Amino acid sequence: MTSGPDRRFWLRAGLTAILGAGVAACDKLTQSPQVNQVLDGAQTWNRRLHGLLVGSRALAREYEASAISVDFRANGTTSPDSDDYQKHVASGFADWRLQIGGLVERPLSLSLSDLKAAPSRSQITRHDCVEGWSAIAQWKGARLGAILERAGLKPQARYLAFFCADTLEMTLDGTGDYYETIGVEDAFHPQTLLAYEMNHQPLPVAHGAPIRLRLERQLGYKMAKYVMRIEAVESFANLGRGKGGYWEDRGYQWYAGI
């Protein structure tokens, strides 16, 4: 029989080897593109299951005014530093225009007052951040569906791409600029807004002035702030790094309903 210390040594060496191999294997696995592709398969199942269970019409829960959060955290960029954007802030977005183009019959160029005159909706909803926190606010904005009806989507249009004034990461090719894409069906959801008002005040700069997207049934990173241009597209493969959004290009899921 092996003596005490010797056995302990081999036990410890064995355990360390097994644990070490396990950790190394896990690290290899998490970096493997094939493994990540398989894991990403769940995203499709989640989207389909949600499509079946939730459907395209269900409304996100709306709250009483008393539920509005005192402290609503602003994530990502809280003040885009480009000269153009800062000039807009200084002039109260008087010369700001939202460009709507791509696969549409009638490209639009809308001022903030045009947007405010468009069919609108006000809602008190909960904002869920991918990090895990939630906050409630009142939002008012132009219904994206009504704007898109005015522009007239071409039949090939499958996604709406939102291009923003903020750059989250400095890159040479511009792939650090914030952008997002959503499906056409979600764009026509009645609670999907181009919000210009938060808690009955003009949308603050920290939260995306002059307009941010509200896409109530998905997580916060889908709700692009500082939206400057909207384009109807057939595919987002050629935008940014091809995954459908700034954070999607950096590993987040395109479908953020979970």
Place this chain on the structure above:
Amino acid sequence: MRADKPLRNNRILVHRHGVLVRATHWVNAVTLLVLLLSGLQILCAHPAFYWGDTSEFAHPFVSITPVTAANGELRGVVNWTEGAVDTTGILGASRSADGQMSARAFPAWLTLPAELDLGAGRRWHFFFAWIFVLNGALYLADGAVRRRLASDLVPTGAELKHIGRDLLDHLRLRFPKGEAARRYNVLQKLAYLAVVFIVLPVMVLTGLAMSPAIDARFHLLTQVLGGRQSARTLHFIGVSSLAAFVMVHIAMVALAGPFNLLRSMITGRLVIRNDEAAQ
């Protein structure tokens, strides 16, 4: 039921666990481990818990935070409504692979992947959530069809009457060895019932309630749980009780005969003492 096989020294080899129970047990073990580690990775993005629908950032129920001490050293602290405790090295601040102290809620060896990567953590978590649910459904369906859930897991009145003595025996580390080891004892039954029908379903429901899409269709679920942040807090309390269960479970296996019990969960065969021959 497969026949027993007598062995030397008054022992019998019995068929203890069916193949489906064994298979789902091990799939579940791996799945829960991946869900735990990837869940802790996700939690690193905002290691604070609240009650209700929203996060009142200034007043979390429990939070894990890094703090810089007066001497410039990085420390980890767990805060709750009544106080705080220094958890440097494990929670709040821990050493990464290169030996550097870094600010992170959970140490690298407790997260999947090891480095901080919320997107990757979510990818692992939501993939294995499917495996967990499908595997659990298979176990429950098989158990219901074969009436195994009722016969194996529901304690009899007589068993419940003697629960005090069973508890004492367990605390004295005296475990059933003979005929009684052919089935679960009352403490096992109650523990497994609680895990299978309370803790694990709570994990699924609180998980679903955190999804804004599911919440849009099933407001009631989130409301019954007390709001989205309550659901998130309950999800963590649930996983903590699950981790406690697994630790006790492994300790019991280690104390009651790890070789024999592990074999019974792998090959299905368990060696028990022949009570009749012993008398």
